[in-house]
Every structure is written in structure tokens, then in C-alpha cells.
Amino acid sequence: MPVSADGTHSRLEARIMPAVLHASIVRHASEETNPVRLNEDTLKAGVDTYKAMCARCHSTPDGEASVYGQSFYPPAPKLPEGMSQYTDSQLFWVIKHGIRNTGMPGWGSMLSDEEIWQVVSLLKNSLDLPPSVEAEWSTSKAKSAK
Numbered sequence: 320m321p322v323s324a325d326g327t328h329s330r331l332e333a334r335i336m337p338a339v340l341h342a343s344i345v346r347h348a349s350e351e352t353n354p355v356r357l358n359e360d361t362l363k364a365g366v367d368t369y370k371a372m373c374a375r376c377h378s379t380p381d382g383e384a385s386v387y388g389q390s391f392y393p394p395a396p397k398l399p400e401g402m403s404q405y406t407d408s409q410l411f412w413v414i415k416h417g418i419r420n421t422g423m424p425g426w427g428s429m430l431s432d433e434e435i436w437q438v439v440s441l442l443k444n445s446l447d448l449p450p451s452v453e454a455e456w457s458t459s460k461a462k463s464a465k
């Protein structure tokens with residue numbers, strides 16, 4: 320059984336694990352709607368938390384993939400703009416609880432629910448940000464591009 324983190328992903332793992340992960344998230348998440356009000360302050364708070372806690376592994380949609388994030392097994396993916404594969408509550412669930420046996424921590428002990436919902440708002444709306452928020456998000460792109 321290989322235990323190194325720098326081995327290549329088997330094709331089976333690469334095909335099966337993302338589907339298993341997605342199915343588990345869908346099964347566990349509630350149907351809750353995002354309780355934070357969608358406005359510039361919420362989105363800016365989401366950018367701040369993302370820059371401080373997430374970008375070092377996931378980079379930002381326009382930034383280059385993080386070498387640190389790519390060094391996990393499985394690697395930390397770049398999170399696609401809009402995160403259309405998950406609903407708000409599914410995204411909240413995976414961020415709060417993390418992903419077992421991977422580098423993805425459960426953030427529930429480090430971030431408040433409100434902070435997690437703010438990040439969810441940012442990620443779900445990243446294709447349609449007000450200019451002032453887009454400016455801060457773009458700065459984070461430049462900063463995390465290594």
C-alpha cells in the first residue's frame with residue numbers, strides 16, 4: 320500500500336473519489352439557505368477570510384495553482400468561479416466539516432458559522448462581484464500567485 324503524498328493518483332482514485340466526495344456532501348448537507356445578507360460588506364469579509372485561510376492551498380480562480388496545495392494527496396483543487404457544483408448549504412457543510420484523510424481541515428473550530436457563510440457568498444457570487452469587491456478579490460489574485 321503506497322503511503323507517500325507525492326505519488327501519482329491512480330486512475331481509479333482520480334475517477335471514483337471526486338464522485339464519492341460529491342455524493343457524501345450532498346447527502347450530509349442541510350437544505351438551509353444562506354442566512355447572511357448579500358451585500359458588499361459580506362462579500363469583502365469573505366474575501367478577507369479566503370485570503371487569510373484558503374488561498375495558500377486553493378489559490379484563487381485567476382491565480383496560479385499553489386505549489387503547497389498541489390503537494391497534498393489528493394491535491395487541493397483550484398476552486399472554480401461560481402462553484403456551481405454545490406449549493407450554498409453544501410459548500411457550507413464541506414467548509415465547516417472538512418474532508419477526512421486529506422489536507423482539507425474542518426474549519427468549524429477556526430471560523431464562526433457567519434464567517435463560513437460569508438466565504439460561501441463570495442465563492443458562489445465570484446462571477447458577479449460589485450466592482451469594489453472585485454478590486455479586492457483581484458488583489459488577492461496577484462498576491463497568491465505563487
Ligand code: HEC
Nearest residue numbers: 372373376391393394395396413414418421422423426438
Ligand atoms: C492546508 C490546505 C488547505 C487549506 C488551507 C484549505 N483547503 Fe480546501 N481542500 C484542501 C484539499 C487537499 C482538498 C481536496 C480534498 C479531496 O480531493 O478529497 C480541499 C477541498 C476543498 C473543497 C472541495 C472541492 C470540490 O471540488 O469538491 C472546498 C469547497 C474547499 N476545499 C474549500 C476551502 C475553503 C473555503 C478554505 C478556507 C476556509 C479551504 N478550503 C482551505 C486543502 C485545503
